Amino acid sequence: MELTLWTYEGPPHIGAMRIATSMKKLHYVLHAPQGDTYADLLFTMIERRGSRPPVTYTTFQARDLGGDTAELVKGHIKEAVDRFQPETLLVGESCTAELIQDQPGSLAKGMGFDIPIVSLELPAYSKKENWGGSETFYQIVRTLLKDHSKESKQTWQEEKRRPRVNLLGPTLLGFRCRDDVLEIQKLLGQYGIDVNVVAPLGASPSDIMRIPNADVNVCLYPEIAESTCIWLERNLNIPFTTTVPLGVGATQDFLNELHKVLEMEIPPSVNESNNSKLTWYSNSVDSNYLTGKRVFIFGDGTHALAAAKIASEELGFKVVGLGTYSREMARKVRPAAKALGLEALITNDYLEVEDAIKETSPELVLGTQMERHSAKRLGIPCAVISTPMHVQDVPARYSPQMGWEGANVIFDDWVHPLMMGLEEHLIGMFKHDFEFVDGHQSHLGHLGGKGNQNTSKEAIETNVQDVVTTDGNPIWTNEGERELSKIPFFVRGKVRKNTENYARQAGCREINEETLYDAKAHYKA
Amino acid sequence: MSGATLLKESGPKEVFCGLTSIVWLHRRMPDAFFLVVGSRTCAHLIQSAAGVMIFAEPRFGTAILEERDLAGLADAHDELNRVVKNLLARRPEIKTLFLVGSCPSEVIKIDLSRVAENLNIELKGQVTVLNYSGSGIETTFTQGEDGALKALIPLMPKSDQKKLLLVGTLANAVEDRLVSIFNRLGIDNVESFPPRQSTELPSIGPETKVLLTQPYLTDTARELKNKGAEIIEAPFPLGVTGSTLWIQAAANSFGIDKSIVDSVLNPLISRAKKALEPHVEKLSGKKLFLLPESQLEIPLARFLSNECGMEIVEIGTPYLNRDLMKAEIDLLPPDCRIVEGQHVEKQLDRVRDSSPDLVVCGMGLANPLEAEGISTKWSIEMVFSPIHGIDQASDLAELFSRPLRRHDILNPTKTLTSN
Numbered sequence A: 001m002e003l004t005l006w007t008y009e010g011p012p013h014i015g016a017m018r019i020a021t022s023m024k025k026l027h028y029v030l031h032a033p034q035g036d037t038y039a040d041l042l043f044t045m046i047e048r049r050g051s052r053p054p055v056t057y058t059t060f061q062a063r064d065l066g067g068d069t070a071e072l073v074k075g076h077i078k079e080a081v082d083r084f085q086p087e088t089l090l091v092g093e094s095c096t097a098e099l100i101q102d103q104p105g106s107l108a109k110g111m112g113f114d115i116p117i118v119s120l121e122l123p124a125y126s127k128k129e130n131w132g133g134s135e136t137f138y139q140i141v142r143t144l145l146k147d148h149s150k151e152s153k154q155t156w157q158e159e160k161r162r163p164r165v166n167l168l169g170p171t172l173l174g175f176r177c178r179d180d181v182l183e184i185q186k187l188l189g190q191y192g193i194d195v196n197v198v199a200p201l202g203a204s205p206s207d208i209m210r211i212p213n214a215d216v217n218v219c220l221y222p223e224i225a226e227s228t229c230i231w232l233e234r235n236l237n238i239p240f241t242t243t244v245p246l247g248v249g250a251t252q253d254f255l256n257e258l259h260k261v262l263e264m265e266i267p268p269s270v271n272e273s274n275n276s277k278l279t280w281y282s283n284s285v286d287s288n289y290l291t292g293k294r295v296f297i298f299g300d301g302t303h304a305l306a307a308a309k310i311a312s313e314e315l316g317f318k319v320v321g322l323g324t325y326s327r328e329m330a331r332k333v334r335p336a337a338k339a340l341g342l343e344a345l346i347t348n349d350y351l352e353v354e355d356a357i358k359e360t361s362p363e364l365v366l367g368t369q370m371e372r373h374s375a376k377r378l379g380i381p382c383a384v385i386s387t388p389m390h391v392q393d394v395p396a397r398y399s400p401q402m403g404w405e406g407a408n409v410i411f412d413d414w415v416h417p418l419m420m421g422l423e424e425h426l427i428g429m430f431k432h433d434f435e436f437v438d439g440h441q442s443h444l445g446h447l448g449g450k451g452n453q454n455t456s457k458e459a460i461e462t463n464v465q466d467v468v469t470t471d472g473n474p475i476w477t478n479e480g481e482r483e484l485s486k487i488p489f490f491v492r493g494k495v496r497k498n499t500e501n502y503a504r505q506a507g508c509r510e511i512n513e514e515t516l517y518d519a520k521a522h523y524k525a
Numbered sequence B: 001m002s003g004a005t006l007l008k009e010s011g012p013k014e015v016f017c018g019l020t021s022i023v024w025l026h027r028r029m030p031d032a033f034f035l036v037v038g039s040r041t042c043a044h045l046i047q048s049a050a051g052v053m054i055f056a057e058p059r060f061g062t063a064i065l066e067e068r069d070l071a072g073l074a075d076a077h078d079e080l081n082r083v084v085k086n087l088l089a090r091r092p093e094i095k096t097l098f099l100v101g102s103c104p105s106e107v108i109k110i111d112l113s114r115v116a117e118n119l120n121i122e123l124k125g126q127v128t129v130l131n132y133s134g135s136g137i138e139t140t141f142t143q144g145e146d147g148a149l150k151a152l153i154p155l156m157p158k159s160d161q162k163k164l165l166l167v168g169t170l171a172n173a174v175e176d177r178l179v180s181i182f183n184r185l186g187i188d189n190v191e192s193f194p195p196r197q198s199t200e201l202p203s204i205g206p207e208t209k210v211l212l213t214q215p216y217l218t219d220t221a222r223e224l225k226n227k228g229a230e231i232i233e234a235p236f237p238l239g240v241t242g243s244t245l246w247i248q249a250a251a252n253s254f255g256i257d258k259s260i261v262d263s264v265l266n267p268l269i270s271r272a273k274k275a276l277e278p279h280v281e282k283l284s285g286k287k288l289f290l291l292p293e294s295q296l297e298i299p300l301a302r303f304l305s306n307e308c309g310m311e312i313v314e315i316g317t318p319y320l321n322r323d324l325m326k327a328e329i330d331l332l333p334p335d336c337r338i339v340e341g342q343h344v345e346k347q348l349d350r351v352r353d354s355s356p357d358l359v360v361c362g363m364g365l366a367n368p369l370e371a372e373g374i375s376t377k378w379s380i381e382m383v384f385s386p387i388h389g390i391d392q393a394s395d396l397a398e399l400f401s402r403p404l405r406r407h408d409i410l411n412p413t414k415t416l417t418s419n
């Protein structure tokens, strides 16, 4: 049993709903109690969908449990098929139904429908949302394509046509999937590559049947599509790309990889440096202040990995923390963290993430909506890079993360809050100037500006107290404290800690101005 | 009863389970913690229903059952014990801990009352541990509050004092206002249940007169009655009429002179009616369809038809307590259609067929209906908003007139289409 105050991922049947709702002409009968219908609001409110998810919940009650729940399930299945006339039916159960073992999938298969039935077994007590989405997509593709002939088909060169690829993995409630698909489609079009099927987002079961017409699968979101891509490669000989085109470098790598797999010549424009403005903006002189900015990264696997690469290689930040809530992606995140000299944080406990943020004193947090809350409490700028989705992550404007335009969006989204942070810092520095009247409240509303003044005053006062109360710990003198207050607020905590550690090591009982400089020299050396 | 037609329907439902009540209960009693014993689904439901309300130290959480807990029962009880102790060690400010049962905990028969009992012995009164069910196989939405209050009743001290007890969660400001009105009538001893601190439970006895503020407290009302309290029969304090009758019923039962009641209430009534006017203008003649969710549907329909002139197409309710609802149903216009239970598909067919101007519904259904050009109002807003009492009548009406006004501003002629 695990105490959970908040969870990054929902249960696995939510993943299944994401697939079902992303697709067309599909219906999902979910054996579940009435309260589980809350899941509809994830789609109709967070994604603002104008239609209900194609899900029938059996909504069994305690009083049904004594009787024949199997009959109840069959009744719902029949009604759903009659009413919605799906091309393919998904049948599964949520956590509670898993315990009563009605086997709704087998029941449905015994009812004599002439449509494919995909029976989902998603262990609710050990797996989570992304796993459920991946498994559901895989089961749908497998069910619909398992009888497809494996015989090698003609290549695009032999057929004298343009190469065709499938884009696999985008779903509803996935981070900016809608816009990523458009961006990648546009990008591939520029290189004469056609998109055959996009799935699950927008695909019907008949579209899934057309997957084998493509030359290559593009695995856009490994969390959802990797297992399907592997199966399609093994069983239908369709190779797939593994680079996720997030960031300038990764988009180049992706195009190189795709051209290679398709046996196409790589056009030089792929590797030119002016494809995305990120490259020039990052090189321009006013980006100098971004050098070595301490950044903490946490999210799903794909976006956290990409963020680490973009931050360290394309923006010149220093990654001081990297982690994911996705156990399935831990295998990939661990070595990436190690390469940056870090230990990956793999956890589903947001308080642990918050502690790690505090511990590393970053100047920028790239995380989920939860890290945005934590960062706000800590007064650190933050940009959201990953699910779980919030209504703010479904902007009205076109705002992809992938491809060249995605890199532009990322530059703006990440650097903007930092500039705000810097402004806060300037306000702190110039706080005695007459322009900065006391009432100036920043729109960021955290510890900067006016709040900043108060905290430094408080800090001095409380430390006077500390002189009396702390035993064995070095004591801050008033000059030491004053010097510390000149240090930008976002690194002040870290400097305080480091200086105290240094003072302890060096056996200083008192920390004055000089100790601060000694400590600084010590840590820089 | 009046000429209302009472029907029953069954089929797939689209309603919250009782766990959802935690979203407002934890705000009412900040010294209590609600620990759901359930699955990741339960945890996800509460955080989704609570929206962005995330706290550094939230006062609710879920002990998520894992595969190994399902293996053997003794194990699950021990595990829960361990989780609770860890939690209490970390959160010494918790005074009352509610163990909240869920579908999974009930299906595998975890005996929460036994766990609570053992913990109470061990903790020796430092923290009171209680349990109730918020499961979707037993409860709907607001019934969770009914369960939580019922669990508190055995802890209420006995007293022979004559008092008025307001039962059901109210917004604090509304509660203060209602208490001050009762005081002005001469009823000085007014208390509330649930209290604002879980440890400050009101006392109860034969001289306690209970006035329900919310219509969904079936079990709580029964238990209070068993404790000797008298339940004052009245409609619920929504709208001018409902609130007036509700206050009058209490005044009668305390033997307050009618002239005093009139002199206190009449100015409030005429002011409230005036404030209602612009909303009545907007709402009058408009067709209203209420889908079942909060059990507030009948009193709301009564207010919106009788005082705002709306035409009621159908009143859905997840559960109908004919005794508690009698005074309300008596006030409904004749031939009102009340449907207990739900077949969500058939009901939505009826919604479309009747093309209502406004539908009161759950959060999952609102945008799909909006996309079809039908204005909606979330039923969950009724349990969060200060809507009770005479003074709040126009605010209550505004909750319904605003979507209509907005629809008219944005779509003067056409209906809306979305993706």
Ligand code: SF4
Binding pocket: A033, A034, A035, A036, A095, A096, B017, B018, B019, B038, B039, B041, B042, B043, B045, B101, B102, B103, B104, B134, B135, B136, B137
């Ligand atoms: S319906 Fe049952 S399983 Fe679902 S969230 Fe509510 S209590 Fe948990």
Ligand code: SF4
Binding pocket: A420, A423, A424, A441, A442, A443, A444
């Ligand atoms: S509100 Fe303050 S912090 Fe925000 S942009 Fe203006 S000056 Fe800068």
